[in-house]
Amino acid sequence: MAKGRSVEKPLVRIRGLRFLRAGRAIFDGVDLDILRGGVTAIMGPSGTGKTTLLKLIAGQLRPNAGSIEFAGEDIHRLRSKELYRLRMRMGMLFQSGALLTDLSVFDNVAYPIREHTRLPESLIRRLVLLKLEAVGLRGARDLMPSELSGGMARRVALARAIALDPSMVMYDEPFTGQDPISMGILIQLVRRLNDASRLTSIVVSHDVKETAQIADYIYVISQGRVMEHGVPERLLDSDSAWVRQFMHGLPDGPVPFHYPAQSLEQDLFSGP
Amino acid sequence: MTRQLARLGRAGIQSIERLGRGHLLLLNLLAGLADLALRPTLLIKQLYAVGVLSVAIVTVSGLFVGMVLSLQGYYILSRFGAEETLGVMVAASLVRELGPVVSALLFAGRAGSALTAEIGLMKATEQLAGLEMMAVNPVKRILTPRFFAGFLSMPLLAAMFSAIGVLGGYFVGVGLLGVDGGAYWSQMQANIDLHEDIFNGVIKSFVFGWVCTWIALFQGYDCLPTSEGVSRATTRTVVHSAFAVLGLDFVLTALMFGN
Ligand SMILES: Nc1ncnc2c1ncn2[C@@H]1O[C@H](COP(=O)(O)OP(=O)(O)OP(=O)(O)O)[C@@H](O)[C@H]1O
Ligand SMILES: [Mg+2]
DSSP states (O other), X not given: OOTTTTTSOOSEEEEEEEEEETTEEEEEEXXXXXXXXXXXXXXXXXXXXXXXHHHHHTTXXXXXXXXXXXXXXXXXXXOHHHHHHHHTTEEEEOTTOOOOTTSOXXXXXXXXXXXXXXXXXXXXXXXXXXXXXXXTOGGGTTOOGGGSOHHHHHHHHHHHHTTTOOSEEEEESTTTTOOHHHHHHHHHHHHHHHHHTTOEEEEEOSOHHHHHHHOSEEEEEETTEXXXXXXHHHHHTOSOHHHHXXXXXXXXXXOOOSOSOSOHHHHHHHOO | OHHHHHHHHHHHHHHHHXXXXXXXXXXXXXXXXXXXXXXXXXXXXXIIIIIGGGHHHHHHHHHHHHHHHHHHHHHHHHHTTOGGGHHHHHHHHXXXXXXXXXXXXXXXXXXXXXXXXXXXXXXXXXXXXHHHHTTOOHIIIIIHHHHHHHHHHHHHHHHHHHHHHHHHXXXXXXXXXXXXXXXXXXXXXXXXXXXXXXXHHXXXXXXXXXXXXXXXXXXXXXXXXXXXXXXXXXXXXXXXXXXXXXXXXXHHHHHHHOO
């Protein structure tokens, strides 16, 4: 355990989380703390429910049991008005970008500012250009989302997620689809944003090595449970073969690559 | 046997649930009205997309329907030597029935399907979820303006349909078939009642506008967020709207004219 971890009250506190989807338990008894001011990474094999976890934290999905607290308030006990108020303090970068397709890049980033503040247009312009500059897309401000590549769309979405200067930002796979250079810049950006404005960041990512560089704390989840958590160094040489295999991306080991199924032989020769 | 019974039961429960979600959505749509009053530009934009862009199809169809009515009406009426009442016949059929009903069916096909596809795609591409995360209520911001745009456009479109239809009837009846032009208009003026005919027709088209837009928005909002889900929802919008319009038309007609 990292020093001082139990002293400060966590910003997000998840206890006994249980969530079913089509009768299948995606989470079963997950406890998880996101500390204020840190970068917490959530990792796990594809399809374990990382995106689902972020949506649960954001209150877009309801857990079947357990509680999720954000700044001491149980998200799923709030009325929708209070939930919306709380969401003003969260930013979320969607895996797909989720840009509004009928607005230009500039208007997309300006959208939350225009919705929630009464700032004059000249100030909005400056704010938006600064956010776009941070993700390296100031020159793309007049493009429409359909004219962006996947990686660019995600960077615009990132600029939009931080447009209102939230106190917590959730990044769903911010680095996928980026070339090595923009990936390096984005990784540093996440860290810098976090430290400069004392943000709290949750990063969901498959890029173990890169994420481990900037994360203060890592949760590895799989099969509905937290497999292991700790500071990056500890996880990289964890005692558990499972975690070691995952963190180092080794092909051989206990982590299954396949979605649960009967054996291949059975499947191939049992059909009609 | 029991399997089929269970399937039947499940389908029943699902449609009742869907009905419930539809009404919840309607409540939320109406709750967004206060917000809409603060942002009239949102409504104006949608009045254009939903209403103005449907004008072409509605007026062209209205013209042809009026012309056909006049042709058919003339052959029947002339058998009884009552050609001068052609104007009344054309106008009454248009204002009471064909105007509201046909323009609602066209509206469902042109604007309703577009609304469903738009909302469904916004859902499939997580744009609605993205709005929620920006603390913007997508129902209020995206759906409510569209709902009221549809509700307000429908009577106007129906009125255009009827007006152009009456003109089309005039061209054919007076221009081609030689009915007396003065009689066409004066008989119409004397026999079409403001309350009985026009007012009731307008009520009908308000109802149809409400129902068609509601169906279209609900189908988009409730669809499976996949391309197949969106395509199915679009089909359902057109089919359900057609049933709703024709069924409601019977009920409304019975209530209004059937003493
Ligand atoms: N709408 C849905 N209905 C039913 N099951 C779903 C739905 N969305 C996701 N799932 C299931 O939930 C599980 C978790 O999905 P999720 O998108 O959270 O995975 P993830 O960890 O983000 O994966 P990835 O790293 O590939 O993005 C998956 O196994 C998926 O099959
Ligand atoms: Mg995911």
